[in-house]
Amino acid sequence: MTVGQVLLHKGSQVYWVSPRATVYEALQKMAEHDVGALLVMEEGRLLGVFSERDYARKLVLMGRFSRDTQVVEVMTENPLTVTRATPLSEAMRLMTEHRVRHLPVVEEGKVLGVISIGDVVKAIMGEQEVLIRELSRYVTENR
Template structure:
């Protein structure tokens, strides 16, 4: 079973930051410019959360807020579980499933390193039969076609 450190070694460094006091509009512009789905939120150089497209849709659009006046720190995700580079990919997948998140901050010795994403794990699953089994289990428990079909009916 692959460790987070191995996943990160194959992916390479790619961390896109935004200040917690930036507006959501600034964050959306950064997401578009970098073709990303999330940004690492920092305050005074320290990790404080993650801002994602999901945060925008659920905490700005659906709440009737304005992207121009809402600050990233008001809508970012701060309650994400964290992992270390020694954790296994299977553990990350289980955490993502349990917390219904697509992003896990990676810390080593209390120092922020990066974020591991669901995409990182899915790519790894293609090469790792044991992880592929876990991914299939997660998809079958809420992230699969049934869950998608249930949501599509409300639109």
């Protein structure tokens, strides 16, 4: 299974925020869309990712205020990205190795979507359920 197949199932909706938006505005948008991260984009270019982890570790613990801090000050710059052709196992390896929960899907400089660790786990579980059903049917038919 590939990242592109996951995008086909979940959709390619991208939630993003300007680097000049306040952290408070970004948090509002995250709550509105019930997501754990936003891409940080300017003029169609991916600049970074702002996540709940960025909020907790780079803002709250530093004693800063969400209404007074711009996203660009606390976002994760130069995020890891994948393409539609990236195998899901590779995406999972990248997420695990680099301890990230969201990967933008980018091709030729254009953002095509975002996958989360939840999307990856759900897709892998779906694949395993199909395999189990097929094996069960095989065993039942060949007794």
